[in-house]
Amino acid sequence: MHTLVIGAGLAGLTCARALLRAGHQVSVFEADDDVGGRVRSDTHNGFTFDRGFQVLFTAYPAARRQLVYPELDLQPFDPGAIICEGGRRAILTDPLRDHDPAAVLGAALSLVIGPADKLRTLALAAEFRGRSVDELLVGPDEPTEAFLRERGFSRAAIERFFRPFYGGIFLDRSLSTSAKCFKFDFKMLSDGDTVVPARGMGAISRQLAAELQAAGCIRLNTRVVALATEGERVTGITLADGSLVMGDAVVVATPAPEAARLSGLPMPEGFVGTTNLYFAGARQLYRGKKLLLNAAPDAFVNNAVLISNVAPSYAPPGMHLLSASVLGVPPLDDDELFRRALADLRCMFAGDRAALQVLDSYRPLRIYRIPYAQFAQPPGLHPGLPDNRSGRPGLFFAAEFTEASSINAAMISGEKCAAALLEGSP
C-alpha cells in the first residue's frame, strides 16, 4: 500500500509517520522549503523567530502521544499574565501554580480584576480539571463571551483579561469564537504548562518529521497542483512540473482553501490572521515569564512577551528578544508596522520610565505576516467539519479542518486519518 500525503504540516506528518511505523510505503509532498507548515521557526544571528507567536500546551492529549517532550527541552511560561491598561500593569496569576511569591502577592493585591472574578476563574479551573475533555464538550455551543457572562464574569474581567488573552489564542478579540474552543483551551491551560521548545516551535515539526526524513519519505519544494482520478477514484497526484505520481491512497493535508481547490469538496471558509513583530535589545524590558496583555479598547498590539525571558536560547548571549502580536494583517509597510507597534508598547509601559528607556533602545528585527493562521471557529461549526474519509474512494483528509484549529487538533486529525487508512476501507 503506497500512500501519497500532500503537505508536511503537523497533521500530514503525524499521519505519514503512523503509516511508516505500520510498515506502509508513504511519500510526503511539501510545497515549501521545509517541513512544519504553520509551525516553523527561523534562526538568524543567534535569534530564533517563530513564524507567528505560538505556544504548546503540554496537556494537549495528542501532543503527549506524538511528541517526546524531554527532547524538546520545553521552556514554560509563568501562569497568568500582566494586564496593561491606562498606564497601569497588573499581575494576574494562578496562586496554586505560580512559583513566584511576588507575582502571587501582586496578583492578590491587584484590583484590575476583582476578587469575585478571581474566585470564578479558580472555580472554573477546578471544575474543568475534574472533567474529561469529552464531558466538557458535550451539549449545545455558544459564543465564548455568552458563556463567560453566564458564568457570572464581570464586564471588567471580560474586557481586561478574557478579551486580550483569548483574543491572542483565537486571533480574534471579539470572543465570538465557539465556547467549546474556550473550554478546551481553558482546561489545557489549567491541566499543564504553556511552553515553547528551547529551539523554537519548529522543533515540534522537526521531531515529527525526523523518522520520515531518515527514511527518505519527504519531498520538499514539491507543489501538488491536482489530483489524478479514474472515474470517482483518486489514483494519484500531478506535481507542478507536470509529472504524475500514482498511489493507492491520497491524503490531502493542506489548509482548507487548498484542500477545497484540490478536492472540489466544501471546506470551512472563514479564517483569521495575525502579524508578528520582533524587537531586540541589550537590556531586559521586564522580569519574569508572563505574557503581556494589552487591555486598551483600541489596542494595536494585542499581546507581547519577552520571549527570551521564557526561553533564553531565543536570543544570543547578552540580548533580549521581544515578540509582539497584532491581530489581523494591517495593510501597512514594515516601517509603519514597527512604528505603530512600538507606540502601543510604549502605552503598555506608560509611567514606567526605566522600561520606556529600555524599549526605546530596542531595534526592530523582523515581521511575519500570516493572513491564514487559523480557520474561523464560530459556535456550532465543529460537528459539521469534514471527515477524514472524504467520501471519494482513495481520498482522505489529515488537517486541522477535520477537528479544530490547533496543534492538538492537527495531530488528532493525522492520527485518525492514519487509522482510517490502516483499516483499509475507502
Ligand SMILES: Cc1cc2nc3c(=O)[nH]c(=O)nc-3n(C[C@H](O)[C@H](O)[C@H](O)COP(=O)(O)OP(=O)(O)OC[C@H]3O[C@@H](n4cnc5c(N)ncnc54)[C@H](O)[C@@H]3O)c2cc1C
Ligand atoms: C501564528 C499562528 C499562531 C497559532 N497559535 C497556536 C497556538 O498557540 N496553539 C495551537 O495549538 N495552535 C496554534 N495555531 C494553529 C496551529 O498552528 C495549526 O492549527 C496547525 O499547525 C495546522 O496544521 P496542519 O497540518 O493542519 O496545516 P499546515 O500547518 O498549514 O500544513 C499544511 C502544509 O501543506 C502544505 N501545502 C499546501 N498546499 C500544498 C500543495 N498544493 N502541495 C504541497 N504542499 C502543500 C503547506 O506548505 C503546509 O506545509 C497557530 C497558527 C498560527 C499560524
